[in-house]
Amino acid sequence: MADVDIGDLSVEYASGGYIVRPINHLSARIASGELALLLGASGSGKTTLLSALAAILRPTAGTIRVGDQEVTGLRGAALTDYRRHRVGVVFQTFNLVPSLSALDNVQAPLWAAGVPARRARSRAEELLERVGLSERLGHRPGDLSGGQQQRVAIARALAHDPPLVLADEPTAHLDYIQVEGVLQLLRTLAEPGRIVVVATHDERLLPLADQIVRLSPAATAVARPPERLEYRPGQVVFEQGARSDLVYTVEEGEIEIVRQRADGGVELLALLGPGRYFGELGPLFGLQRSATARAVGHAVVTGYAPGDFRELVGSGVGLPPARQARTPPCPEGPDGAK
Amino acid sequence: MWRVALRDLQWRRRRFVIAVLATSLVFGMTLLMAGFATSLHNEGRRIVAALGADAWLVAAGASGPFTTSTPIPAAEAGRVAAMPGVARADPLVLVHSTVRRPAVRDVNVIGARPGGLGMPPPATGRAVARSGEVVADTELGLAVGDRLELSGRRLEVVGLADGVTWYFGTPTLFLALEDAQAVAFGGQPLAMAVLTEGVPAGGAAGLERFSNGQAVTDLERPLARGLQSIDLISALLWLVAAGIIGSIMYLSVLERLRELAVFKAVGASNRSLLAGFAIQAVLLSAAAAVLAVGIATLLAPVFPFSLEIPAMAFPRLVATAMLVGLAASVVGLRRAVSVQPALAFGGP
Numbered sequence: 182m183a184d185v186d187i188g189d190l191s192v193e194y195a196s197g198g199y200i201v202r203p204i205n206h207l208s209a210r211i212a213s214g215e216l217a218l219l220l221g222a223s224g225s226g227k228t229t230l231l232s233a234l235a236a237i238l239r240p241t242a243g244t245i246r247v248g249d250q251e252v253t254g255l256r257g258a259a260l261t262d263y264r265r266h267r268v269g270v271v272f273q274t275f276n277l278v279p280s281l282s283a284l285d286n287v288q289a290p291l292w293a294a295g296v297p298a299r300r301a302r303s304r305a306e307e308l309l310e311r312v313g314l315s316e317r318l319g320h321r322p323g324d325l326s327g328g329q330q331q332r333v334a335i336a337r338a339l340a341h342d343p344p345l346v347l348a349d350e351p352t353a354h355l356d357y358i359q360v361e362g363v364l365q366l367l368r369t370l371a372e373p374g375r376i377v378v379v380a381t382h383d384e385r386l387l388p389l390a391d392q393i394v395r396l397s398p399a400a401t402a403v404a405r406p407p408e409r410l411e412y413r414p415g416q417v418v419f420e421q422g423a424r425s426d427l428v429y430t431v432e433e434g435e436i437e438i439v440r441q442r443a444d445g446g447v448e449l450l451a452l453l454g455p456g457r458y459f460g461e462l463g464p465l466f467g468l469q470r471s472a473t474a475r476a477v478g479h480a481v482v483t484g485y486a487p488g489d490f491r492e493l494v495g496s497g498v499g500l501p502p503a504r505q506a507r508t509p510p511c512p513e514g515p516d517g518a519k
Numbered sequence: 520m521w522r523v524a525l526r527d528l529q530w531r532r533r534r535f536v537i538a539v540l541a542t543s544l545v546f547g548m549t550l551l552m553a554g555f556a557t558s559l560h561n562e563g564r565r566i567v568a569a570l571g572a573d574a575w576l577v578a579a580g581a582s583g584p585f586t587t588s589t590p591i592p593a594a595e596a597g598r599v600a601a602m603p604g605v606a607r608a609d610p611l612v613l614v615h616s617t618v619r620r621p622a623v624r625d626v627n628v629i630g631a632r633p634g635g636l637g638m639p640p641p642a643t644g645r646a647v648a649r650s651g652e653v654v655a656d657t658e659l660g661l662a663v664g665d666r667l668e669l670s671g672r673r674l675e676v677v678g679l680a681d682g683v684t685w686y687f688g689t690p691t692l693f694l695a696l697e698d699a700q701a702v703a704f705g706g707q708p709l710a711m712a713v714l715t716e717g718v719p720a721g722g723a724a725g726l727e728r729f730s731n732g733q734a735v736t737d738l739e740r741p742l743a744r745g746l747q748s749i750d751l752i753s754a755l756l757w758l759v760a761a762g763i764i765g766s767i768m769y770l771s772v773l774e775r776l777r778e779l780a781v782f783k784a785v786g787a788s789n790r791s792l793l794a795g796f797a798i799q800a801v802l803l804s805a806a807a808a809v810l811a812v813g814i815a816t817l818l819a820p821v822f823p824f825s826l827e828i829p830a831m832a833f834p835r836l837v838a839t840a841m842l843v844g845l846a847a848s849v850v851g852l853r854r855a856v857s858v859q860p861a862l863a864f865g866g867p
Contacts, residue, residue, distance in 0.1 A: 228864045231864065232861050232864050235784060237784055237859075237860045237861050261786045261788065262786070264784060264785060264786035265785065265786030266786075269785075270784060270863070270864075272863055272864060273864065276777060276780075276781045278523065278526075278527075278778050278781070279530065279778075280523075280526045280527045280530030280531070281523065281526050285522070285523075285526060289523060289782070289785070290785040290786070290787075292522060293782060293785060293786060293787035293788075293791060294786060340785075349864055
């Protein structure tokens with residue numbers, strides 16, 4: 182079976198009137214039998230990537246291949262078949278159906294796929310036994326602990342024995358004793374013929390992984406000397422949604438900071454002349470660029486590594502109050518130095 | 520997926536029971552309304568049938584035997600009897616009056632020839648044989664041998680008729696023709712109609728022929744607005760029932776959005792999810808309808824007027840209720856269709 186191949190994947194959607202691109206040109210390959218961790222802070226696109234892998238969300242660009250199947254292009258019956266048989270999802274909040282017993286919760290995906298009742302039942306019993314809940318078949322989710330619910334959710338994800346199992350923050354709602362059991366279980370699922378992808382912000386899970394896909398860059402940027410950069414009119418310094426690396430100061434010319442709106446329009450946030458700086462929050466906090474910076478005419482800027490920039494600000498040398506690129510313009514104030 | 524729908528009903532059984540109770544009360548009201556309308560119709564048909572005529576002759580141009588105020592000479596019966604196709608013809612007096620029992624009670628008075636048309640055999644006792652006797656509807660609570668005063672005339676109850684009422688259960692008194700003429704016309708030999716056995720072949724000058732069906736229509740004409748109002752109230756009650764079912768189903772969908780998203784994410788079809796909700800709506804409506812039958816049966820005797828709920832109304836209620844339940848859930852079902860599977864992801 183079936184490696185998972187993510188190729189130049191981008192996901193874009195409108196949020197609060199702006200275009201947000203949680204996943205920006207991501208490529209990764211996960212081999213069969215591996216457990217991959219999608220590691221990143223909240224908002225870094227972990228859930229978005231899981232949704233795309235589960236064929237629940239269609240990416241804006243790029244490809245996802247599971248074995249020889251191109252997932253992003255699936256439609257109709259093929260899409261239903263993929264969701265039913267090729268992928269199993271363990272949701273963050275378990276998402277068990279409160280009216281159904283543990284056994285029925287595991288049977289539900291089998292019922293939905295039209296599996297005969299008797300076969301569905303024996304399969305569900307087998308799975309619940311595998312996750313160590315054979316004594317709890319008739320219990321409703323409300324009568325189970327968080328860890329037990331999570332294990333029912335894992336059994337449900339395995340109902341159709343899918344080659345790809347996705348788990349969204351599987352430890353988020355569990356105490357450490359429960360975490361241990363769930364982690365062991367997830368680890369055993371990653372066996373030849375199956376890939377387990379776990380999205381988490383919990384770095385304690387690192388030893389569990391065969392592979393790690395980092396969705397937000399580490400906040401510590403590599404130290405490098407300040408760089409003087411020249412731009413032609415209209416040339417882009419950095420693009421909205423891109424990973425952040427440097428903080429910039431304008432030396433010559435003007436830089437405009439614009440944000441792409443969901444309706445296709447572009448909003449001018451600031452126009453910065455010599456001595457002003459921009460793009461500092463992204464690299465300092467490991468966030469993606471929230472706007473695009475572009476040279477208006479011919480422009481020269483200096484790019485600083487975040488550490489150098491911090492020192493520069495600390496020394497108070499040569500930096501007038503500046504407009505930065507993360508916040509929308511405040512109408513009355515001059516430039517809020519943030 | 521129907522199992523999921525049934526488990527969900529069990530899970531939310533308290534709400535289900537409350538919804539069934541509320542809806543069944545409304546459905547029960549519609550049954551009682553139907554019974555009310557049916558009773559009004561049946562009364563008219565029954566009294567017309569009880570008089571035993573094949574045709575009715577009234578003054579030409581009159582609106583009908585029950586609503587006309589134009590009398591004809593009672594002697595016209597002789598002329599009508601001689602017409603081809605007529606085996607027998609008898610004059611009939613129809614008048615509205617009151618008796619004191621001791622409170623004032625409205626009565627319909629029918630005067631006919633003893634032994635003739637318009638004088639049905641009573642349920643108990645005997646028919647009126649001569650002047651001074653009366654057969655009264657059991658509604659009046661009289662017994663054979665009781666005495667009754669009608670417009671100053673003292674009458675003896677010789678028999679009791681059952682179910683001969685019209686106009687909302689107003690009881691009927693059967694009198695000898697001359698007694699009714701005394702009440703209605705001050706003793707003049709007049710009648711409101713001539714009843715015939717056999718249908719007269721030609722027309723009779725100055726008279727107009729009514730069939731039994733036309734006589735019923737005439738009797739019901741003053742009730743038309745009342746019946747329309749009853750139909751309107753019934754329709755409104757159906758709307759209330761639909762509102763209850765619709766809102767319960769909509770709330771249920773809203774509470775299960777995450778669950779629906781999960782089912783969609785694991786590849787359940789919209790159709791199977793909708794079928795689950797449809798099953799719930801139909802079960803809710805059907806249970807309410809069945810309970811409504813019991814409620815209506817219990818409440819019917821409380822009404823001062825005997826309600827005859829037609830037997831067909833029960834299965835019709837259940838069937839209509841299921842359709843209304845389905846239709847009422849459409850808003851909820853549309854909401855269910857619009858749920859995106861992506862909702863299954865994310866935090867609480």
